[in-house]
Amino acid sequence: MPNVSTPISNNRTKVHQPTLLTPLLDPAIGQFIHDHSQRLIELVSQHGSPLNLMWPHAFKANTTALKSVLKKYDVNHVIFYGAKANKSQCLLRAAEDLGIGVDVSSIHELNAARRAGTPGALLCATGPAKTAVFHRALVEAGSLICVDSLEEFAHLKALVKATRPPLQARVLLRYRPQSCLASRFGMGTDDLLECLRQLTEEGEHFHFEGFHFHLGGYGYETRVQAFREVTAFVEAAHEMGLTPSMIDMGGGLPIRYVDPETYNSFLQNDNKPGHYYNHSVPESFYPYGGSLTASQWLEFFLESDHSPGRSIANYLKSRNITLSLQPGRSLVDQAAISVFRVTRTKKLADNKTVIFVEGSSFSACETWFASEYLVDPILISATQSPHNPTQAYIAGHSCLDDDVISYRLINFEYLPQPGDLLIYANTAGYQMDLLENEFHRHPLPRRLMATCCTQGHYAFSPDC
Numbered sequence: 001m002p003n004v005s006t007p008i009s010n011n012r013t014k015v016h017q018p019t020l021l022t023p024l025l026d027p028a029i030g031q032f033i034h035d036h037s038q039r040l041i042e043l044v045s046q047h048g049s050p051l052n053l054m055w056p057h058a059f060k061a062n063t064t065a066l067k068s069v070l071k072k073y074d075v076n077h078v079i080f081y082g083a084k085a086n087k088s089q090c091l092l093r094a095a096e097d098l099g100i101g102v103d104v105s106s107i108h109e110l111n112a113a114r115r116a117g118t119p120g121a122l123l124c125a126t127g128p129a130k131t132a133v134f135h136r137a138l139v140e141a142g143s144l145i146c147v148d149s150l151e152e153f154a155h156l157k158a159l160v161k162a163t164r165p166p167l168q169a170r171v172l173l174r175y176r177p178q179s180c181l182a183s184r185f186g187m188g189t190d191d192l193l194e195c196l197r198q199l200t201e202e203g204e205h206f207h208f209e210g211f212h213f214h215l216g217g218y219g220y221e222t223r224v225q226a227f228r229e230v231t232a233f234v235e236a237a238h239e240m241g242l243t244p245s246m247i248d249m250g251g252g253l254p255i256r257y258v259d260p261e262t263y264n265s266f267l268q269n270d271n272k273p274g275h276y277y278n279h280s281v282p283e284s285f286y287p288y289g290g291s292l293t294a295s296q297w298l299e300f301f302l303e304s305d306h307s308p309g310r311s312i313a314n315y316l317k318s319r320n321i322t323l324s325l326q327p328g329r330s331l332v333d334q335a336a337i338s339v340f341r342v343t344r345t346k347k348l349a350d351n352k353t354v355i356f357v358e359g360s361s362f363s364a365c366e367t368w369f370a371s372e373y374l375v376d377p378i379l380i381s382a383t384q385s386p387h388n389p390t391q392a393y394i395a396g397h398s399c400l401d402d403d404v405i406s407y408r409l410i411n412f413e414y415l416p417q418p419g420d421l422l423i424y425a426n427t428a429g430y431q432m433d434l435l436e437n438e439f440h441r442h443p444l445p446r447r448l449m450a451t452c453c454t455q456g457h458y459a460f461s462p463d464c
Contacts, residue, residue, distance in 0.1 A: 012383050013037040016414055018376030021258050021266055021288075023425035026058050026334040032450075032458060033337075033423065037380045040339060040421055043448070043460065049341035049358035052432050052447040054463050056094040058334035062294070063098050066253075066327065069298045073313040075323050080124045082251050082328025083109045087433045090449040090463045091332060092116035103251075103326040107134045110141070124172075124248070124326065126214070128152070128185055135159050144170045146212040146248070150191050153198065160205045168205060172212040172248055175233065177226035180215060192233055200240050208242055210234070210321070214250030218287055220297050223249055224304040227312060234319065247316075248324035249301075253294040254287055255333040257375050257426055263289020266374075276407045277352055277393040282371045294330040329429030336428035338364045338445075340377075340405075342420040343397065345390075352409070353392035355416050360396035361405045362435040363445050364424045372407055373431055377422040385414040394422065398439055 015037050025033070033040070044051050063079065070077040080103040081095040093116045095102055101122035102113040113123055120141025125134070128148040135156055138145050147153050153171075160169050173195050176186030187195065199208045211230045215222050230247060237244045258266075266289075273279040292300065306315040316323055340357040347353055366373045377394070390412045396403035405424075416422065424431070436444055448460040 012381075013041065014381045014384070016379040016381065016412070018378060018410070019413075020270060020411060021262065021374055021376045023375045023378070024256055024258060024334075025425055026055065026061075028057065028452065029055055029334065029337060029425070033378060033380075036458070037421075040380060040423070041382055041419075044339055044341050044421060047446040047448065048443070049339065050363045050445045051339045052088075052363075052427070052445055052463075053337050053339065053460070054088050054090050054428070054447055054449045055335050055337075056090050056449065057452070058428075059091050059094040059331055060098060062331045062333050062335075063095075063100060065295045066298060066325070066330070069295050069302070070323070073299075073302045075302065075313050075316045076321070077323045077325070078246075080122075080248075080324065080326045081331050082326045083113060085328030085430055086332050086336070086428045088336070088428070088447055088449075088463050089116060091335060091428070092118065095331075103328070104143075107131070107137055110134070110137055110143070114141070124324070126174075126212070126250075126326070132159065136163075139163065139167050139169050142170065144172060144209065146172045146174050147195065148174045148185060149187060150194060153195050157198075157202060157205060166204070168207045170207045170209055171199075172210050172246065173208075173233075175211055175213045175226070175230050177213055177215060177222075177229055179222055179225065186213065193236065196233070196237055196240055196242060199242060208237075208244065210244040210246035210248070212248035212250065212324075214326070215252060218252050218254040218290065218297075220292075220301040220304070223252070223301055224312065227301075228306060231306065231315065234321070245320070246322045246324050248326065251326045251328050251330070253297050253325070253327050253330035254290045254292060255294055255330050255426075255429065256290060257286075257288040260289040260291055275409055277354075277404075277409055278407055280407070282407075285371055285374055286366060288374050294327065294333070298325075332428035334426055334428075336426070336432055336447075338424045338427040338432050340364070340394075340422045340424070342416045342418055342422060344418050345392065345415060353390055353415075355392045355394045355422070356397060357394060357405065357422060358397055359405075359445065360398050360437075360439060360442070361403050362396075362437055362439070363433070364405055364427055364431050365435065366431065373405075373424065373427075374408070375425060376410055377406070377424050379412060379414065379416055380421040380423065381414060381417065382419040382421070383417065385417055385420075387413065388415040389413055390415045392416075397442070
């Protein structure tokens with residue numbers, strides 16, 4: 001049975017908003033935190049710390065916003081949710097509810113998407129090391145396969161030729177753009193042309209649908225250049241008698257975690273070695289307060305010149321080509337918060353304070369990117385606390401000295417006490433579960449799906 005939350009008045013609990021890198025919050029989530037602080041304490045008491053609360057309504061809002069841009073420019077399009085961004089099943093169900101596809105990178109993600117109801121034809125498989133089992137499942141489901149190399153093409157060709165009854169593999173060819181020639185992903189010009197040549201001879205075994213590329217970083221400009229490059233192969237394919245109908249540009253659409261002006265001020269004034277307990281500033285950060293939202297980014301991309309006098313949007317329409325996107329983080333923007341319970345604080349010899357929480361750095365981190373999750377947590381005091389301004393960093397419960405959730409020294413007007421909560425907002429995009437594990441045999445963090453029943457009433461049920 002779901003747990004139902006109603007507004008609770010409790011004079012003991014108090015919500016303390018951070019003052020430096022204050023997180024941007026979905027209005028419904030922000031209102032819930034403000035009105036239901038005692039309920040959050042009860043949920044953590046019942047389900048353990050850390051606790052991930054999922055908000056599928058945010059996923060739906062993000063998807064609708066991107067669809068609106070694509071419809072505004074009247075381009076044929078398909079969206080594949082990059083499922084690698086988050087393991088929650090409720091987000092896959094949200095994708096299915098909206099009728100969008102899912103980008104899967106393993107047989108396990110494929111199976112999860114199918115359990116959520118996504119038809120095989122709306123799955124797209126990426127990654128350079130697909131196994132034979134994965135390939136077979138994709139072919140049998142009628143899913144789209146991004147072919148990374150000549151070697152993968154040969155493997156796939158042998159598989160479909162041996163299939164009885166004969167099946168066709170739906171394929172996109174992955175191009176390696178000029179901006180990332182050293183990458184191990186995708187094919188250069190010679191290999192791509194050789195794949196096209198072989199496709200002209202293997203029509204009974206393959207249904208060639210177009211091209212795919214994926215870039216790191218978050219600039220739309222690099223995607224514009226890669227798009228221009230790949231359209232030369234569209235023309236080459238037509239000259240060979242093939243009919244490409246799709247260009248898949250991968251993901252990388254940016255989101256905002258904090259206000260842009262606030263973020264720029266932080267980078268200029270509050271990001272020195274002395275602002276970190278280990279006196280080490282990470283070499284790079286996600287653009288937490290970038291100048292563009294995902295929708296604005298997509299508009300800039302579509303309005304950019306493909307060739308003199310013709311925008312990318314106009315090129316797509318004139319050539320009757322479908323634009324495919326694989327957004328991950330930008331679809332799960334605001335779709336989760338991660339709640340940690342404070343164990344204790346400790347004064348250190350260097351006059352610094354460390355706050356220990358129940359949970360590890362693997363459950364709210366950018367460790368995968370050798371960086372730091374630069375968003376201040378929201379403090380919920382479980383009891384009345386004395387006003388005691390403190391600067392502290394936040395550490396996990398393991399025996400590893402590097403198990404640190406926030407290396408940055410964070411300002412607290414009230415020193416967190418045992419039983420208080422620290423809420424990290426907007427953690428659905430990789431932070432909450434990319435690296436989660438059962439170190440010290442601690443169980444994996446629980447996750448609950450939040451559903452708004454009526455105004456001010458929320459139900460929480462296991463995300464499974």
